[in-house]
């Protein structure tokens with residue numbers, strides 16, 4: 001009897017291991033792009049099918065670290081590439097804690113000068129930890145395993161050490177450009193799926209991109225520039241990118257009136273589906289190279305807790321397996 005019991009337990013263990021292997025390979029096919037609800041700011045995580053992590057901006061406070069922790073397995077503390085689009089605090093502050101708590105393999109930013117203490121701290125930690133710092137210039141390509149490419153679209157010049165006036169000061173100073181237009185703009189491709197991330201780029205920056213990249217701007221998902229401000233997302237730019245989906249990363253009842261009703265109307269007129277972090281919470285896109293699944297916070301919570309629960313009891317493994325097998329295209 002004891003022997004039979006042992007065989008039974010042994011079989012259960014084998015089944016559990018097999019299920020875990022199948023689950024793991026099933027999960028591997030997805031490139032996951034998360035636009036986290038961090039209030040007024042941007043914070044994006046890209047997790048590749050082979051589990052490399054790219055972070056683009058970190059939001060205005062330490063809220064990002066918890067979001068990152070919940071999207072990544074507890075044992076994964078590596079960020080392969082950290083991108084700061086531009087040194088404004090609503091994109092920057094949350095990255096400081098990530099620098100402290102995760103192993104960062106490389107940083108990509110413009111190196112433009114800006115006067116704020118968060119930026120100074122961010123740069124100081126990078127230096128102290130000896131993290132390789134790459135200055136973003138249009139045309140650079142980052143390759144990730146699984147045939148994933150991240151291409152720098154903008155800026156068009158090396159901006160390291162250059163100083164930029166704020167938008168409000170620029171008029172009086174008669175200066176051209178502002179920090180928003182220095183934003184690192186990135187194009188991500190995986191199979192037939194593509195994403196365009198624009199930071200806080202405004203119309204002047206969009207025009208420069210249109211001039212240089214017009215033929216290859218089309219993307220499935222567009223991260224709308226500057227939280228849906230009317231100074232961004234010009235009609236020409238939207239038409240050139242021609243996305244199915246647009247994500248607006250924006251805080252509830254923010255002081256800036258973002259997103260602008262004019263931008264929302266423009267998107268509706270062009271039949272682009274709008275995803276707003278102030279209304280939907282975290283927004284995620286999972287792509288297997290062909291199909292793009294779209295998840296708002298409720299769906300994401302459900303799917304992650306049910307189909308991607310992190311428990312390793314046999315029953316959880318089986319639920320995960322069955323759930324994923326039966327949900328290939330339902331989103």
Ligand SMILES: [Zn+2]
Pocket residue numbers: 041042088090091200226227
């Ligand atoms: Zn911003």
